[in-house]
Amino acid sequence: MHETIGTTGRTRDGALDLPRRPRRNRRADWTRRLVRETTLSVDDLIWPIFVIDGAKRREPVASLPGVERMSVDEAARAVADAAALGIPAVALFPFTDPAARDPEGSEALNPQNLVCQALRLIKREVPEIGLITDVALDPYTSHGHDGLMEGERILNDATVETLVRQALVQAEAGADVIAPSDMMDGRVGAIRAGLDEAGFADVQIMSYAAKYASAFYGPFRDAIGTKKALVGDKKTYQMDPGNGDEAELEAELDIAEGADMLMVKPGMPYLDVVRRLKDRFRMPTFAYQVSGEYAMIQAAAQNGWLDGDAAMMESLQAFKRAGADGVLTYFAVEAARKLRAG
Template sequence: MVFDFHRGRRLRRTSVIRDLVRETTLSSADLMMPYFVIETDDQDYKKPISSMPGQFQLSLKQLELKVGEAVANGLKSLMIFGLPAEKDPLGLQAYAEEGIVQQAVRRIKKLWPDLVVATDVCLCEYTSHGHCGLIKDGIILNDPTLELLAQTALSHAKAGADIVAPSDMMDGRVAAIRERLDESGFEELPIMSYAVKYASAYYGPFREAAESAPQFGDRKTYQMDPANAREGLREAAADVLEGADIIMVKPAGPYQDVIRMVRDSFDTPVAAYQVSGEYSMIKAAAINGWIDEKAVVLESLIGIKRSGADLIMTYFTEDVLKYMGNK
């Protein structure tokens, strides 16, 4: 008897067979959890972020409690975003020795030395105008900003960060940070560059969480046009040339084609950020009973990894660790 059709169902017949031939898998090592830590005297401070159900602004003490629970469930890495008590035009608290991120890094690394702690290197959470660079006459200044970003990265390194992650999208910032780290004795510290970062509408909830909305204009003069893909390869190539060790695409879900292009073009590890808007849409649909949250979360992350991401930063990390049962 001649069979003239493909019997793909043979390998889908049981869950064990499906597991055996699965092409893409997800593990705890693939996931990085973002946390928002706020400078406050109230160590019990834990403010829900209304547009991101299940996420919070945390005091240092509450951050410690959240991280401890996640580590017990298998957390391998995290990213810290800081909210200072005071902001100013120069973003002074971004690179202050006792800034909130610097305090958080020292605290976490003391408690969990093996936990990978990455830090967001940017000025927008610290500037009174909410932009990622210095401003003169309404213009975001590129080159003068590089010095402050390098200072910020160095302050994080001195506090004990394992990875610094510039997210500002100023031209040349990876080179400036690499030079400052190297001349200060941190040659071994990796840079994870937000290399391909779009001026996305999906960031809305984050701006509530980080209190970082720009006070005028927008960020389209430094973040990328969502219509452009090839431009992303130029940005990634520039950052790799300047010394980036990991390159990130942000957002993840709507830009899986870009993740694949970056993966196919570079040998460096590729990260992807499943951003606040992606998180909030899934959460909202689940709260309304329209989707199976666990199934959609896992499918979305598998899709991002399948497109080429080696590392996924996602607000679902704590939930997924519980799904996995410390695998």
């Protein structure tokens, strides 16, 4: 090992000793931007929105500061604004009237349900934006579960049959991407076959390949009105937070069944899973920055504990650095404005 003398940059035997100085590339904004390995753009953002009955209605979600449930007409206006910012896609979720919920989730199959109404109006008024729809029964069931139940048991195969019908209703209404979030075995293949047979071969499937039984979903369940309705928990079908190998298995199965894109949910607590899936499968891979992640940042910012804008952008960049091709985030509009402003 050479000994460096003073600041001459030479060793005792006269050879040049040039230590690495990574800080040179950090000394100015222009050089930091020039050498940045990971960049975030508006093209990386998908905006989840919540729709409710009525007209000209907006109501805040208390546990999601800055997020509102919107009637279909208001949602269409909001989506038009999002499209003007360059956001490429939105994901639709309904707040179903409790009176319309039943154990079978029948409202999911209603061609006039909230999601289908929103799809038709947005597709007509904002045709340039992508429309992603959730396929699962929890917004429609009186028990709050993603599937059909027999006693306390979730019925996998019977649920899959219903999910196929739900996907077809959404595709007929104008969905561009079907995103099954239920975590039933075999649902991707069944939905793909159902779509193809019905003439919807171009409708894509974004599979919630690795959806964990997480503590971070609470505000979302408030937003769609299932938190109080949920009977028990979802641990028999959503993944155990301790498992990473299983995520690879789930993704492999979904790809074999015809998934076009993969998703990891939640996001930041599972960045390692995002990286594993991207590295192994080289498929379009997305992460969902879920309601609990969003709410934590917002709450800390409102209390002055951190810089909200900086935390928002840093968190979104983390998904990209981990390998995500895009992020579903309630920050989408705010982040897009910031990105557009430079």
